[in-house]
Amino acid sequence: MNHTFKLMMLLAALFSFASCSKNNDIGPEQNAEKIRIDEQKTASGVTVTLWADKKDLTVAWNRLYVSLKNTEGAAITNAVVSYTPVMDMTSMEHASPVEQPLYSAAQALYEGAVVFSMPSGTMGSWTLTVSVNNEPVVFHIEVKAAPANTKHxxxxxxxxxxxxxxxxxxxxxxxxxxxxxxxxxxxxxxxxxxxxxxxxxxxxxxxxxxxxxxxxxxxxxxxxxxxxxxxxxxxxxxxxxxxxxxxxxxxxxxxxxxxxxxxx
Ligand SMILES: [Cu+2]
Incomplete structure (x- = not known):
């Protein structure tokens, strides 16, 4: 009986661990209602995590957020952060409208926005350079075409x-x-x-x-x-x-x- 009880406790612990860690290992990680897009480290070791409101970034105005962690894993809330979106179209490069991020204490995220004007694909590819106190990291961004019958x-x-x-x-x-x-x-x-x-x-x-x-x-x-x-x-x-x-x-x-x- 005692042995069975221990086994049940072990199984319960395993299942609760599995369910807690599921979002970290499989698919997009959720932070409240935000979707984690990608993560990069700056040269000095700052972890830059890029978040959005939805899984797919589209040809539209997209709210984009970053969170920052230092090498000890503590949140950095007083950095100067900027976004530079660039589409490389082989023969030329262009940027797009951007609203530079500011720290929102309520969200514990730096919040800004980018208007992606064209979809990724045969025409070219998008990068978003996020500069943290002048240290850049580059995210490769897939921009999907606007859904059918929508133009935002x-x-x-x-x-x-x-x-x-x-x-x-x-x-x-x-x-x-x-x-x-x-x-x-x-x-x-x-x-x-x-x-x-x-x-x-x-x-x-x-x-x-x-x-x-x-x-x-x-x-x-x-x-x-x-x-x-x-x-x-x-x-x-x-x-x-x-x-x-x-x-x-x-x-x-x-x-x-x-x-x-x-x-x-
Ligand atoms: Cu373009």
Missing amino acids: TTTLVGTDGISYLVSLVQPLTPKTGMNDLEILINRRQDMMNFPPVEDFNVELTPEMPSMGHGSPNNENPVHTGRGHYSGKVNFTMTGDWRLHFRLKRGNTVIMEDAALDLLF
Whole structure:
């Protein structure tokens, strides 16, 4: 009897150990609701872990986080961290819009974002260089194409001859009814720099292309800082929605129709 009891305790311990360590060994590791993408060490031994909200990074605005550990395994919370996303397209390289990470004590992570403008594949490959107090580590990033019938970022040439990127920040999980709407607008200064655009007037017109109707009571997004524009969008039913944005500087139309597609 005593022997059986010991065996049961041993088995229970083994099973609880197995279930606790499962996430570390198999598949993406979860930190609260974050997904671990990859991990690298800097030359001085700082462990840099890259996290995202979802397993697949896509052609879209993607929130990206890092956590840092020193050689003793203690969290580093006061580093200067920066992101440099670069797509190597063999004949040329380009970057993409980036929002540099800042430490969030609430999340215990450095939080930033990157707009990946093209998918990885035959066209080229993406790297994300994360610099920690000027020490770089390079992550190889696979960027998947946007899911069918969705377009969360678009690149357009304005009437001023400048290329702009318009990207959806929220809603990333749309619901029927009124949703908070947020977009980010960047301009292509050169192939490596995409500063935020802070002086546009935005007019929003939602459309359900499959049914040929719009929706009432939408609120045009207004600039709130760093190229982010916030408003409201009313999705009166589930399905395919196209958000048409007319972008003006003063009274001059820069883009007649920058369109993003959502499906839910
Ligand atoms: Cu590219």
